[in-house]
Amino acid sequence: MFNIIEYDQPDRNGKFGIYGGRYVPEILVPALRELEELYSEVKKDPKFRVEFQNLQQKYNCRPTPLSYAERLSKHFGTGKIYLKREDLNHTGAHKINNVLGQVLMAQKLGKTRIIAETGAGQHGVAVATACAKFGLKCVVYMGEVDIARQAPNVFRTKLLGAEVVPVVSGSRTLKDATNEAIRDWVTNVKDTHYIIGSVVGPHPYPMIVRDFQSVIGVETKEQIIKEEGRLPDVIVACVGGGSNAMGIFHPFINDEGVRLIGVEAAGLGLASGKHCASLTLGRAGIFQGMMSYLLQDDDGQVSEVHSISAGLDYPGSGPEHSYLKDIDRCEYFSVTDEQALEATSLLARLEGIIPALETAHALAYLNFLMPTTTKDQIVVVNVSGRGDKDLGTIVEYLRDLST
Amino acid sequence: MLKIFQKIEEVNSRNEKVLSVFLTAGYPDKENFVELAMGVLDAGADMLEIGIPFSDPLADGAVIQKSSHVAIENGVNLDSVFEFSRLIREKTDKPLILMGYANPVFRYGIKRFLSDAVDCGIDGLIIPDIPLEEYDSFYPSDEISLDRILLTTPQSGEERIKEIDSKSSGFVYCVSVSGTTGVRNSFTDTEIKSLQNTRSLIKKNKMLVGFGISTVENIRQVSPFCDGVIVGSAVIKKLDESGNLGVFDLVKTLKSGCHG
Numbered sequence: 001m002f003n004i005i006e007y008d009q010p011d012r013n014g015k016f017g018i019y020g021g022r023y024v025p026e027i028l029v030p031a032l033r034e035l036e037e038l039y040s041e042v043k044k045d046p047k048f049r050v051e052f053q054n055l056q057q058k059y060n061c062r063p064t065p066l067s068y069a070e071r072l073s074k075h076f077g078t079g080k081i082y083l084k085r086e087d088l089n090h091t092g093a094h095k096i097n098n099v100l101g102q103v104l105m106a107q108k109l110g111k112t113r114i115i116a117e118t119g120a121g122q123h124g125v126a127v128a129t130a131c132a133k134f135g136l137k138c139v140v141y142m143g144e145v146d147i148a149r150q151a152p153n154v155f156r157t158k159l160l161g162a163e164v165v166p167v168v169s170g171s172r173t174l175k176d177a178t179n180e181a182i183r184d185w186v187t188n189v190k191d192t193h194y195i196i197g198s199v200v201g202p203h204p205y206p207m208i209v210r211d212f213q214s215v216i217g218v219e220t221k222e223q224i225i226k227e228e229g230r231l232p233d234v235i236v237a238c239v240g241g242g243s244n245a246m247g248i249f250h251p252f253i254n255d256e257g258v259r260l261i262g263v264e265a266a267g268l269g270l271a272s273g274k275h276c277a278s279l280t281l282g283r284a285g286i287f288q289g290m291m292s293y294l295l296q297d298d299d300g301q302v303s304e305v306h307s308i309s310a311g312l313d314y315p316g317s318g319p320e321h322s323y324l325k326d327i328d329r330c331e332y333f334s335v336t337d338e339q340a341l342e343a344t345s346l347l348a349r350l351e352g353i354i355p356a357l358e359t360a361h362a363l364a365y366l367n368f369l370m371p372t373t374t375k376d377q378i379v380v381v382n383v384s385g386r387g388d389k390d391l392g393t394i395v396e397y398l399r400d401l402s403t
Numbered sequence: 404m405l406k407i408f409q410k411i412e413e414v415n416s417r418n419e420k421v422l423s424v425f426l427t428a429g430y431p432d433k434e435n436f437v438e439l440a441m442g443v444l445d446a447g448a449d450m451l452e453i454g455i456p457f458s459d460p461l462a463d464g465a466v467i468q469k470s471s472h473v474a475i476e477n478g479v480n481l482d483s484v485f486e487f488s489r490l491i492r493e494k495t496d497k498p499l500i501l502m503g504y505a506n507p508v509f510r511y512g513i514k515r516f517l518s519d520a521v522d523c524g525i526d527g528l529i530i531p532d533i534p535l536e537e538y539d540s541f542y543p544s545d546e547i548s549l550d551r552i553l554l555t556t557p558q559s560g561e562e563r564i565k566e567i568d569s570k571s572s573g574f575v576y577c578v579s580v581s582g583t584t585g586v587r588n589s590f591t592d593t594e595i596k597s598l599q600n601t602r603s604l605i606k607k608n609k610m611l612v613g614f615g616i617s618t619v620e621n622i623r624q625v626s627p628f629c630d631g632v633i634v635g636s637a638v639i640k641k642l643d644e645s646g647n648l649g650v651f652d653l654v655k656t657l658k659s660g661c662h663g
Contacts, residue, residue: 013536022536023505025462027556027581029534030563169468175459182461187582189558286505286532287459299480300510301458 007253009320014203017326019319022202024289028182031189036204038105043211048104055100059133060090062097062215066223066380071350076370079377082232083353084220084248086384091129093122093356093385094216094244095197101212103130106193113137113192117181119146119174119240120311120358121153122385123197128162138162141181143172146310153389171304174240174314178288198241199318202289206246206318213247220380221251228378234259234369237382238361239279239332240312242321244384253329262321263365265307266334274306278317279325279332285316292319308337308393309357311385335364341397343367344387356385357393406526407450407498407550407573411609411630414449418663420622421631423611424448424638424654425502427456427470428487429479431642437490439647443638444495446651447658451491452529452633455484455503462531464585466636466643481511485523492524500527500552500573505541514543527552527573535566552576555605557597564604574609577601577629579616585636587615590624598628619660632661 009016014036022032042048056062065088069081086094106114114136118124124140131138140157144166147154157164170176178201185194199206199213224232235252237245239262249260267275275281278293285294287302295303295315307313324330335343340357343364348354355363362381373379387394414421424443429436440451456474460467488499501520508516508530520528527550533541535553542551550573555564558581568575580587580594590598602610612625613633617640622632634657641653 013540021540022534023532024534025531025556026534026554026567027462027558027578029536030558030560170458170472179459179461183464183583186462189581283510286509288461289532294506296506296510298510300507301475302506 009323010203010207014207016320016323018284019291019322020203020206021291022289023286023291024202025186027186028189028202032202032204034109035105038108039204039208042105042108052101052104056097056215060096060100061088063219064088066220066227068227069351072347075350076366078370078375079373079379081366082224082378082380083351084216084380084382086216086244086382087353087355087359087386091122091126092388093126094213094247095123095126096129097215097247098197098209098212098243099123099126099130099195102193102195102208103134103136106136106195107134109193111191111193113139113188114195115139115141115181115184115192116195116197117141117174117177118197119177119313120309120356121146121150121157121389122311122356124157124162124164125153125160127195128157128160131162132160139184140164141167141177141184143167143174143177145172146174146177149393150310150389151392174310175302182288198243199246199320200241200288200290200292200316206290206320209243210246210250210320213243214250216244216247216382217249217251220248224378224380231255231258232378232380233257233373234261234377234379235382236261236263236362236365236369236379238263238312238358238384239317239321240265240276240314240358242318244382246318246320248382249330260330261365261369262330262332263361264332264334265309265312265361266336267306267308269336270334275334276305276307276312276314277334278315279321280334282316284322287316290319292316292322293325308340308397309361311356311358312361333365333368335361339364339367341394344394353383354387355383356387357390359384404548404550404572407500408609410449410498411574415630420626420629420661421449421611422447422654422658422661423450423452423631423633425452425454425633425635427454427467427474427639428484429456429474429477430470430639431473433477433479433483436487439650440487440491441494442647442651443654444497446654448654449631450498450500452500452502452635453484453488455481455501455507457504457507460504462583464583464636466639467584470639481507481516485519488523488525498526499524500529501525502529505530505532513541517547517549521548526550529576535563535570538570554578555601557581557594561604564601568605568607571608574611574630575605576633577610577612578614579612579625580614582614584614586617586640589620590615595624595628598625602628619656622657622660
């Protein structure tokens with residue numbers, strides 16, 4: 001159920017233009033090569049495709065709906081807004097799409113232990129879920145800060161039988177959880193498969209995660225044509241590492257008339273320095289195995305970043321996004337913590353959907369986008385996940401606001 | 404060029420293994436770093452690896468991670484690393500090697516970095532996150548008068564080890580174990596076998612073993628299968644526990660373990 005289209009990136013070296021690549025310690029290269037070889041086999045293997053599709057339909061609940069947001073559209077009055085409902089996936093976010101594919105691959109590699117990093121905890125939950133289903137040992141690395149702000153997902157992950165390792169180094173968020181997961185992999189690469197949760201890291205991960213997530217865009221295309229008889233004018237998705245955005249954008253890259261907009265976290269504001277807008281304000285850098293836009297200082301040290309959303313709280317973004325920005329195929333903007341929180345309650349009240357704080361960034365951008373659209377235009381927003389996990393953060397924020 | 408190779412030959416000709424010591428630049432402080440480095444060389448280290456601190460050192464265990472973060476907080480950047488190198492070079496002829504992750508080098512400008520390193524008397528360079536796959540696109544194609552040392556690991560197959568040997572100069576850095584840097588007990592039979600195997604495939608270069616070397620016993624265990632050893636975490640750990648004098652003693656002891 002993954003789709004390969006004519007846009008032909010990355011190249012044979014895993015590069016998207018100058019971005020991507022395999023900037024990793026030697027010890028990981030053989031494992032990455034092995035993964036790449038296996039992937040090129042399973043991509044062509046009809047049996048693997050059927051197996052993956054079955055899981056997606058019968059264990060997950062694909063296809064997810066594309067819902068017309070009638071009251072939200074009326075609220076703006078300048079176009080039709082559709083919501084791609086990735087929040088309705090099993091485990092509550094798009095993350096499971098990639099995880100199911102990678103767990104099948106891990107089994108083919110004969111790996112018995114799975115490790116993962118997680119920020120918001122959605123990827124951790126998805127990996128723990130798939131490992132429970134397939135009887136694999138599972139270890140999830142999560143920053144201490146994120147463990148505190150995404151407590152429900154920590155409980156879920158443990159309930160599913162996975163071990164959650166708190167990460168206390170650095171900023172104790174997603175970046176540091178990823179470092180620790182990579183260090184684990186360096187040590188246990190023989191029996192362990194690392195399921196990266198986003199379109200980041202060394203080749204072939206950005207490509208594999210994108211392909212498994214591109215089911216979002218493939219379905220969106222079919223569904224919107226069925227509903228409206230044509231392609232949308234704009235697609236909006238939030239970008240941390242950028243997997244839900246890559247997933248919905250990828251099948252539309254050759255459709256030049258469709259604007260593709262990624263929305264980053266501006267945190268406390270771009271001027272405050274406390275944000276995660278790497279595609280907006282970052283510079284090319286080499287980090288966690290890839291070259292991509294990166295928030296860093298003049299000495300090349302990676303910046304401490306901030307977002308209210310744990311899933312976007314990351315100083316880099318996927319190499320393919322970096323490339324799509326440079327060739328002007330995708331546009332990237334950012335919204336603040338506050339704007340995201342407002343969008344959360346707007347969607348809750350108008351559509352009865354409580355989105356994840358990550359997703360809320362994409363929704364908040366509608367405030368800037370919709371004044372520029374016309375009544376007959378169609379906008380699709382990727383609702384990457386549901387917001388139950390964020391209730392604690394939201395309640396705390398509203399309480400702080402009222403005191 | 405050739406200086407590192409010649410040093411290893413010279414030491415080996417005395418029936419000794421080379422002892423190369425890693426220090427994080429500007430750790431524990433900037434003010435006394437040159438003194439620390441000179442003390443380590445005077446205590447018997449044959450070469451010095453000066454670590455360029457990085458915020459996200461993926462291949463390093465807790466000890467070097469911490470030293471790296473302290474160094475960054477101390478304000479260490481490439482300008483200070485070059486300044487240290489220049490001052491150390493004024494006082495010694497022993498080989499000096501820079502070791503650090505790709506991003507600070509990339510941000511500084513690779514060509515500028517290579518030329519400044521040579522100007523400061525640096526002889527070699529180790530960048531652990533530039534494997535064979537990125538080597539040709541990372542480095543400029545013009546002649547580089549700096550040894551570039553590549554790493555092998557127990558996971559590298561025969562063909563890769565041969566290719567690493569052919570691309571590497573100065574020596575080949577043989578990572579003894581699967582894992583990050585840090586102190587370990589003793590090496591397993593499998594690890595020793597892997598060293599032996601790597602050694603048999605390396606024809607062009609000398610081979611130094613690193614990762615997990617902290618005691619004379621460790622050195623005796625790997626000595627038959629290499630031309631020298633690299634010690635990092637054990638030195639930094641000793642520095643934390645008992646300061647410069649403790650480190651000088653440790654270096655002396657480790658060097659005694661290098662004598663045949």
